[in-house]
């Protein structure tokens with residue numbers, strides 16, 4: 534299994550990144566390989582709704598997203614990780630998600646791409662500071678339609694509440710263990 538791991542926090546060594554790395558460690562135990570992309574260190578612009586992608590499924594914006602499309606299409610598993618910002622994804626992660634309109638177009642408008650959804654998995658890791666019952670409602674809905682656009686089945690999730698300081702999750706070994714377990718679930722037969 535090859536995983537595309539998307540690190541959506543604007544800060545490094547963050548709760549999100551630590552959980553993502555632990556997930557990849559768990560997946561590696563089962564032989565999975567991974568490409569990890571750190572969005573905050575890349576140049577990914579927002580969708581400008583020009584619908585140039587409606588012509589041939591390609592986005593004309595010249596930035597790092599042009600590499601990521603191929604990675605999204607070829608990965609066996611897409612792992613999206615983001616903190617909760619105002620009950621949604623970070624702006625960095627949402628920009629990547631919105632740019633996947635080009636893949637939605639390929640799949641549903643042009644019908645020139647038929648992903649093998651049954652064999653491809655999507656999973657989300659989300660981290661928030663508060664503990665409300667509806668903390669993850671927004672990102673789960675976004676993830677559902679993101680995974681649909683990129684042609685993977687929404688297979689699993691790790692949702693962590695009560696994390697505010699950078700790397701605070703290290704003090705919660707149980708949460709790191711859960712992330713390792715998520716990786717094993719995704720990659721182990």
Ligand SMILES: Cc1cc2nc3c(=O)[nH]c(=O)nc-3n(C[C@H](O)[C@H](O)[C@H](O)COP(=O)(O)O)c2cc1C
Pocket residue numbers: 542543544547548549550615616617618619620621660661662663664668696697698699700
């Ligand atoms: C702009 C901004 C908006 C945030 N919005 C929320 C929110 O709506 N709900 C919440 O529980 N935490 C919110 N947080 C807190 C972060 O989700 C929390 O600190 C998280 O652990 C950060 O993850 P990271 O360490 O991976 O970057 C917000 C933080 C920032 C900076």
